[in-house]
Amino acid sequence: MKNVLFLITCASLLAGCHSSSDRQAETSMRSYGCTSCHTIPGVAGAHSYVGPPLDRFGNRTxxxxxxxxxxxxxxxxxxxxxxxxxxxxxxxxxxxxxxxDRIAAYLERLH
Structure with a gap:
């Protein structure tokens, strides 16, 4: 039982982690000011509506x-x-x- 709880805890912690490339993309989006105009899922503080929200960007035609x-x-x-x-x-x-390229890859993964 102890092992099961440990595995569940580890899985839940990993689910909240971002990959290194995601963290780099988030850093780039902040440094270029993308977060000032767009709501971007997964990017803390990116809740602006000057430009369109970028949720589910990968589904866009x-x-x-x-x-x-x-x-x-x-x-x-x-x-x-x-x-x-x-x-x-x-x-x-x-x-x-x-x-x-880094930001594009991040946005394309948003479904």
């Missing part, structure tokens, strides 16, 4: 109503939103390729 939703397009959008959709409220944040 299009990015900004223009680009088919896939990791490459999302990474490009994150780096160059004004070239994709001039006049969009999404500002140019000058993300590095690595940060854009």
């Amino acid at each position: 299009y990015i900004a109503g223009i680009l088919p939703n896939n990791p490459q397009n999302l990474s490009y959008w994150l780096q160059h939103p004004q070239s994709v959709h001039p006049g969009s409220a999404m500002p140019e944040m000058h993300l590095t390729q690595q940060d854009a």
Whole structure:
């Protein structure tokens, strides 16, 4: 019985843990200010409605109503939103390729 309780406790603790890549993506989203405009599941303090909420992003068909939703397009959008959709409220944040890819991978996992 003691072993069962130990295993249940460990499983519940691990369920709340984020992977290293998730933590890096969260750090990037905070440093670029994504949390100032978007509600982002799994990111503490990201509860803003200036931009659209990013829940279930991986289920979306299009990015900004223009680009088919896939990791490459999302990474490009994150780096160059004004070239994709001039006049969009999404500002140019000058993300590095690595940060854009990291954030894109995080958002694509949201279902």
